Amino acid sequence: MNSKRRADLHRKLSMGAVPRPPDGLAERIKADIPAYLRPDADRERFTWSVAFTMRVAASIILLITSAFVTLHLLEPDTQTAISLAAKQRRAKERPAPPQPAVERYLQRRAGETSSAPATEEVRLEISQDAMPAAAKVNAPRDASRNGLAGQKKAKTQEEDKDGLTVVAEAPARKDERERQALGATSGMFAPEPAPAMADAAPAPAAPPPPPMVAPPESRAMAQAGRMSAPAPAASSSLVTEALADHLSLAPRTNVFGISVDPQVFQNLKSTLERGSRPAATAVDLDAVINYFAGAPARAPRHDVSLEVEASPAPIRVDGDRAVIRVSVDTAAVALADRGSIPPVARDARIEIDINSNSVAHFRRIGGDEALSPEPALLRNVSVTALYELELKPRLQGSQRIATVRLRYRSTTDGRERVITRVIHGNDVAGKWTRASHRHRLASLGAVWGETLRESSGGAEVAERAAELASQDPADTRAKELANVASVTGGR
């Protein structure tokens, strides 16, 4: 076998054309990823289990603490009852009437003659007199629930009653306030005994503790007496924010920093039909590309779809040139008159990672600037960006050319999602004529736009567009492109 035949065989083995994988193959493969590689379910079960265990543990701790505190608080009452019984017995034995506890205490304090047990007894009596029985039992529900708000309300009432702002307080009152504050903070003590509850028995079980500190808005609303619902959920706030800041009734003319204004092409067409040639600066290439790329043949199955397709360059094939199309489409929604377009995602951004081992040069057709993030991606949106790549020689089929990612946060569930598409050498090995209709039309439109800027060419575009139009007669854009390209190509 001579070397020429060997080289020929080598070339044939290496360069065989391979069709693109069928649509949805990646999704089919991903659907087969087994359950053990999907830890979400286990994680949810574990989270639920931990949460349940934590709740049980918290309940037990709360119960034990409540029982301990209740017993601890009831203990002085018992001792007080005992001391009162002893006092009554002594009163029966002695003819003199019993002195009030405070007078006895003051007398004994003045004389410094009391013994230790007597002091203890007196102290208990004072505490009994100073603090009503109900103050030692569990908190009244209203006070506990209101927490700091109730405390503030009580304080406000006091200020209103006194008619002045309290700057300094008497120690006893200050202590009482501190005790109330402690009770409100810990949720275990009553901030202030309610008269109706003064003779009530202790509650059999402590109610669940109130929130430690209410958020400022909640506190403000509670003071205003309007608070009845919890704070709005995060997902609803996303929509609110998008509605407030980013929505407009008019369709977008710029998405990801790419012009998608369909009027641009109509203006160009009108200029050509009048027999003049548009100025190069009037040719918004992004808008032209997006006019011809249009919407996908089939509406996206999910809220957001990312279509990435690669092919050899349609016309200019000097060197190994390829075109990558990146199209983002959002689900369609029917709009009422003057209805606003709902957002489908927020914080959307496109990331394109070009493999420098495969690509010598690249550029975005239509603009040098990078794609900008989209704060609110609306429904009824189709946007396309085209990249021209100059491939390095001897590119292998399995070699990665580029990775395209679309990141966004869904407004449906608030979760961040990433759609990834990878372009390999095989994807640009086929012929341009095998690419999708959308891809061919968009790339031809781009070439036509560039020829319009450069004031030359267009005949070949017209031929290819005519082919496209014949393949899909229902697509009027291909016919439009053939017409305008034939006009500009003949000049």
Next chain:
Amino acid sequence: MSASTPWSDERKLLDAIRTGDTAAAEELVERTYSAVFASVYRLCGDRDLAADLTQETYQKAWAALSRFNGRSQLFTWLYRIAYTTFLNHVRRPRRMTSLDEPDSMDVPDQTPGAEELLSDAEEAERLRKAVMQLPEDLRFTVTAHFWGGLPVKEIAEIEDITTVAIRKRLHRAFSLLESLLDEEAT
């Protein structure tokens, strides 16, 4: 060029998959399925069958993931599975006929280059059939190197022989292919 991907190398990607990271598994699919499909397509010459075999390849890969020792490249390992899956398929007598049927996807577009495309497709089909007639060791070496894009060193590692032996295999395969193609032409 933008920043590197979250799983900048295969090792990290593999570790992430083994810890149950579904996103990593999906990333692996995105990175490799086109190449696996292309390899299988070149083996079988049928687009729909190649898609089915590619899907089956990944099903086997998930099941065998715990046994992958990481000595070879991830794609090499996937290619080996894809190749075995293809062989298992062609060894099923019921489906052998599909290899002799023309590939519907190779029917060219109605474009000016249609004749050229048809000629290319026919030549590719002849070559594919010739490769399929090679002995097993030569066939694997040729398909892995040319259709799977595996370097000689990688093939030598998975075949557990030297790179020189692989090159000898390729040389022998070329000679046999020439003979087979000549026989068909006459």
